[in-house]
Amino acid sequence: MSVLEKLTSAEAIALEDKFGAHNYHPLPVVLCKGEGVYVWDVEGKKYFDFLSAYSAVNQGHCHPKIVDAMVEQAKTLTLTSRAFYNDKLGVYEKYITEYFGFDKVLPMNTGAEAVETAIKICRKWAYEKKGIAEKQAQIIVCENNFHGRTTTIISFSNDENARKNFGPYTEGFIRIPYDDIEALEQALNSSSNIAGFLVEPIQGEAGVYVPSENFIAQAKALCEKHNVLFIADEVQTGVARTGSLLAVCGNCTCEAKCEKQESYVNPDILILGKAVSGGVYPVSAVLANDAIMNVIKPGQHGSTFGGNPVAAAVAMAALEVVEDEKLAQNARKLGHIFREELMTYIEGSSIATLVRGKGLLNAVVINDSEDSDTAWNICMRLAENGLLAKPTHGNIIRFAPPLVMTEEQLRACVAIIIATLKEFEK
Secondary structure, eight states: OOTTSOOOHHHHHHHHHHHSOOOOOOOSOOEEEEEBTEEEETTOOEEEESSHHHHTOTTOBTOHHHHHHHHHHHTTOOOOOTTSOOTTHHHHHHHHHHHHTOSEEEEESSHHHHHHHHHHHHHHHIIIIIOOOTTOOEEEEETTOOOOOSHHHHHTOOOHHHHTTSOSOOOOEEEEOTTOHHHHHHHHHHOTTEEEEEEOSSBTTTTOBOOOTTHHHHHHHHHHHTTOEEEEEOTTTTTTTTSSSSGGGOSOOOSSSOOOOTTOOOOSEEEEOGGGGTTSSOOEEEEEOHHHHTTOOTTSSOOSSTTOHHHHHHHHHHHHHHHHTTHHHHHHHHHHHHHHHHHHHHTTOSSEEEEEEETTEEEEEESSOTTSSHHHHHHHHHHHTTEEOEEETTTEEEEOOOTTOOHHHHHHHHHHHHHHHHHTOO
């Protein structure tokens, strides 16, 4: 088969099945083009994208400003490694730190790398600043977390599918229930060796679990009381997805990008990824103030590609789009409409029991067991009806479209979702 020959969906799927590791279970849709809120398969069928590459494509597929930034930089200089300076990294570092309100950034490539980086920074701070004895630092995490798939990260996961037969596991983590402020306080009181609390402001992969209104603020206050670093993993929730620039912004109503208001919980360490690049290029970032970030010295952490010129140019363009096009405000507005419409339908539904979320990160709970294939079958039918979504944890369907979606498009998508769910009513 010629590399230039156009593949059918069946042929493309067969190639992945034969030559690729079977570490994913995708819907049988083969995409070849994307623009804004739409994607097309190789046969030319058009779909609304309601996954956004797990919230990486907040700015829409192939946003011209972001793509142009990548192309122009790629024509000039792509990679120097950090063995030398380049003329884009410092500009980007100044831009992103001012954008999110921190002293310094450590640039990486993927979300999992950024989480690993935050863990290392937290531990080093604990030994050198807090005075915890070496190798004794502990980090509190939450049950049903999803922070990535590295060996260290799966060590504190309770998802056996992610953990089984990948041990031995990394020690140094205490797991507590999510959204349980009493459990957090007990864990903080249990040891003087607690270095940090690593938490997702909304648990996306677990099924879009939104914590109680005051949980994040109370958790931050407890961390301050115990001199423990509050580490916010906003790889999926950050960059306008939940209706504010960051999910820790709370119910932000600012008209530009989110400023530090009373509702803002300022993390000690902020972890970003995915939509920092608009899905155009792998970019992640760990942000902290000098008192924390300065524990990292030359040779102690790094990445060949982290902070490369293309990544820097792409990230700045992607973040400019978020502010210029008021994507946080749009996500907040459309999210309210989405949940209101779905809740009205669900009141009389036998197939769907609940819709939950914030901004344009939402989930519908299907009335069946986690080990059933009902949610999968609904997603297959949604695809037939021109909308792409994916189940998570068996009976939950996550809905997360690009934030450039218009109200007219959203209402058309809600109509598709409701009509599809009606086909499965018992």
